[in-house]
Amino acid sequence: MRLIKTIPVIAILVFALNASADAQCKAFAKKECLPELENYTHDGNYHAAVLVEGEEAELYKTFYSDMEYRVAIVGESKLPAVEFKIMDINKNVLYSNKDHEYASSWDFKLQSSQQLKIVVKVSSFNRPGDTPASGCVAIMFGFKLKK
Amino acid sequence: MDKKNRISSVVFLVFILAISLITGCKSGTKPAKEDEEVKLPENITEIKQDIDQAKTIFNALPSPLESAMLIKSAGAQFNENLLNSVSKQNTYVTSKAMALNLGVYTCDLSFASLYEQTQLLIDYMNAAKKMADGLGILKAIEQEDIDKLEENINNSEVIMDVVSQTFMNSSSYLEDNGQPATAATVLVGGWIEGLYISTQLVDMKEFNGNKLVGRIIDQKLSIDILIDLLNDSKGVPSVDELIVQVTKLKTVFDKIKLTTGNVKTEYDQASNTTLLKSEVTTDMTPEIFLELSKTVAEIRNSFVN
Numbered sequence: 001m002r003l004i005k006t007i008p009v010i011a012i013l014v015f016a017l018n019a020s021a022d023a024q025c026k027a028f029a030k031k032e033c034l035p036e037l038e039n040y041t042h043d044g045n046y047h048a049a050v051l052v053e054g055e056e057a058e059l060y061k062t063f064y065s066d067m068e069y070r071v072a073i074v075g076e077s078k079l080p081a082v083e084f085k086i087m088d089i090n091k092n093v094l095y096s097n098k099d100h101e102y103a104s105s106w107d108f109k110l111q112s113s114q115q116l117k118i119v120v121k122v123s124s125f126n127r128p129g130d131t132p133a134s135g136c137v138a139i140m141f142g143f144k145l146k147k
Numbered sequence: 148m149d150k151k152n153r154i155s156s157v158v159f160l161v162f163i164l165a166i167s168l169i170t171g172c173k174s175g176t177k178p179a180k181e182d183e184e185v186k187l188p189e190n191i192t193e194i195k196q197d198i199d200q201a202k203t204i205f206n207a208l209p210s211p212l213e214s215a216m217l218i219k220s221a222g223a224q225f226n227e228n229l230l231n232s233v234s235k236q237n238t239y240v241t242s243k244a245m246a247l248n249l250g251v252y253t254c255d256l257s258f259a260s261l262y263e264q265t266q267l268l269i270d271y272m273n274a275a276k277k278m279a280d281g282l283g284i285l286k287a288i289e290q291e292d293i294d295k296l297e298e299n300i301n302n303s304e305v306i307m308d309v310v311s312q313t314f315m316n317s318s319s320y321l322e323d324n325g326q327p328a329t330a331a332t333v334l335v336g337g338w339i340e341g342l343y344i345s346t347q348l349v350d351m352k353e354f355n356g357n358k359l360v361g362r363i364i365d366q367k368l369s370i371d372i373l374i375d376l377l378n379d380s381k382g383v384p385s386v387d388e389l390i391v392q393v394t395k396l397k398t399v400f401d402k403i404k405l406t407t408g409n410v411k412t413e414y415d416q417a418s419n420t421t422l423l424k425s426e427v428t429t430d431m432t433p434e435i436f437l438e439l440s441k442t443v444a445e446i447r448n449s450f451v452n
Contacts (some may be wrong), residue, residue, distance in 0.1 A: 044314030
């Protein structure tokens, strides 16, 4: 009977822990990802999640021809390398940070406004049997008017 | 409790703790060794396979600041009469109205800030703060942010930083506290306000070749993202109402022709920037524009009145 009473308490604790994890992601995003935008104005949007080794995230966003953009994607240091690809609507890969030593940001501008897809993947330490590493990954966008 | 129930409860507890261990975000400064000491059960390979297939999807709308920047970059003039009056702020008492108008006021204050409308900017920041406070968003907009704006009223860089920071505080608070429906509602409010201001600023005598019309057509690219964002919270009554309104707007956007050719990349070493080159053809008649403008105005007025 005592166990039955304990379960909701633990469930609430777990929920609180996860909420705390999300709050930590916000702090991580502000501390580690935001500075990567440097002289670009942060658009104010916030995208961050706890990802596990091997897990993928996708982001869809429209980018406009009047702007220059910087996308910054940063994972916690305890994670293996974070890969990201930028694709057009026809799934053509326009950029992959894997070809650029896993750079954490990419600067681009557009001739015409486009909807682009950003695929983020936490790579793997390839340590069979180990608990998969997990940690925050933040995606942020900065913009400035095209010169 | 019988033995069977007790075992089930223990399994449930272990499951909850395992999930907590997998998804918990620990500080980056924690030594890796602590992570390695925790072992999951034998089915780790299956868990890893599940993880490999899992996907987190983010649907990103232009933020109010980006929407306002697009309007300004198209050469549009500032018109205070198009903003939602701050005098209405006390009339927003439901969570939905406060969330929508947090987005609306944030777009308006972004618009005011880009056109250096200093007193308006402070008034709209206060109105946005009232909406955020009403939604229980802690520390989204603090008095010190408003003081910082007043102290740096002629420094557009600081102003933009404060505006983007306060918007991030609101959206992250809502996301982190299990309120994605409210977070989406705020974004919808801001996006519709930006679209409303844009459509109202178009001079029909200069319709052809109007840069602002081009930016409005571009919003067709975001309408599906917007619907996907709302569908994530489908079943929440206030969101279901928004889905109906936005679907009506999509019907009008669907009448606009927009075709995009293949994108080619061109790297500029001097600026370390890549240009994405593509041919786009668009076609929107004045009649469709007027229909779009009317539909947007109806939706926006339902948000602010």
